[in-house]
Amino acid sequence: MALAGLDNIDLKLIIFGGKGGVGKTSCAIATAVALSEKYKTLLISTDPAHSVSDCLEQQIGFRVVKVNGAENLSAIEVVADEALAVFISEHQAELKKLLDTSTNLDNQDIEEMLSLSIPGIDEVMSFKTIIDFIDEGQFEKYVVDTAPTGHALRLISSPRLLDDWIKVAARMRWKYRYMITSFSGSYQQDEVDTFLLGLKRTVKRIENILKDQTRCEFIPVCIPEAMAIMETGRLLSALNQSEIIARQMIVNNVMQSEGCSFCIKRKVGQLPYLQEIDRVYGNLNTVEVPVFTNEIKGLDALYELKNVLFGEETIL
Numbered sequence: 001m002a003l004a005g006l007d008n009i010d011l012k013l014i015i016f017g018g019k020g021g022v023g024k025t026s027c028a029i030a031t032a033v034a035l036s037e038k039y040k041t042l043l044i045s046t047d048p049a050h051s052v053s054d055c056l057e058q059q060i061g062f063r064v065v066k067v068n069g070a071e072n073l074s075a076i077e078v079v080a081d082e083a084l085a086v087f088i089s090e091h092q093a094e095l096k097k098l099l100d101t102s103t104n105l106d107n108q109d110i111e112e113m114l115s116l117s118i119p120g121i122d123e124v125m126s127f128k129t130i131i132d133f134i135d136e137g138q139f140e141k142y143v144v145d146t147a148p149t150g151h152a153l154r155l156i157s158s159p160r161l162l163d164d165w166i167k168v169a170a171r172m173r174w175k176y177r178y179m180i181t182s183f184s185g186s187y188q189q190d191e192v193d194t195f196l197l198g199l200k201r202t203v204k205r206i207e208n209i210l211k212d213q214t215r216c217e218f219i220p221v222c223i224p225e226a227m228a229i230m231e232t233g234r235l236l237s238a239l240n241q242s243e244i245i246a247r248q249m250i251v252n253n254v255m256q257s258e259g260c261s262f263c264i265k266r267k268v269g270q271l272p273y274l275q276e277i278d279r280v281y282g283n284l285n286t287v288e289v290p291v292f293t294n295e296i297k298g299l300d301a302l303y304e305l306k307n308v309l310f311g312e313e314t315i316l
């Protein structure tokens, strides 16, 4: 089987997720390479481990660069704390005013503000950066490589976390607005209100695209081993809870050779896991990728992987 449906022009955002070391980065880049043969494609790494740079053998940072040797493919690394720093510097004035005008915060408000503003807000800003790229429309396809499962889940639950934060901020504003109205009789919407409304819109935009099966697809990557299968199960149920449906999955590192006793043993060892994957995820389009003799590094190896994921004959 090959990965299917990614050719659809309406499908903009393709996210790869799974346990550490199962091949997410390799598969995400190979997919981006394949898509770039037909579409202007942006590969986005949200993994602070810089593995996209290592795999492409080219420095990729917090700025879009063209990928050497792959026309139509560009790449960027969107690391959460950098994305958050950019956001804070761009909105310093509004954030400061938000806090300044909330002098009548009670302790519970302050605590809630702090506890909600820390977890997830940086991930939201990663996602906001991605969504802003999509809205700008400079590329036709956006392929996202995530860090191990926990991170992908944080990324996906980040809109909900930001929404909670906005609610607390809006409550603080409501108190402020009440105070102003009681003193002066009226209240004019200010830049902080506009800022909060803008954030609310960002949350909606992220949620809308994640849940929209025509525009977004999440592809789990797994290997035929017990722990990876368990983690895939957790990932898929978390996706389900967020109403994100996976249609297909990649099963990487499948042993094919029977050329030596070691290979035969590994192949036999993988069999029950492959059967389990088939039993549990039989409803998904499953693409098996063999273990390559070498690591997947550099464009030649990525093209080889691309041919396995999409078939040699067709572009997609």
Ligand SMILES: Nc1ncnc2c1ncn2[C@@H]1O[C@H](COP(=O)(O)OP(=O)(O)O)[C@@H](O)[C@H]1O
Binding pocket: 018, 019, 020, 021, 022, 023, 024, 025, 026, 027, 051, 252, 253, 254, 289, 290, 291, 292, 293, 294, 295, 296, 297
């Ligand atoms: N099918 C494969 N055959 C051989 N090596 C592979 C295969 N898939 C991935 N690798 C290698 O395994 C390591 C982990 O892969 P990577 O794509 O970085 O995983 P992840 O992003 O999930 O951590 C890398 O060194 C990569 O080159």
Ligand SMILES: [Mg+2]
Binding pocket: 024, 025, 026, 047, 051, 145, 146, 147
């Ligand atoms: Mg990786």
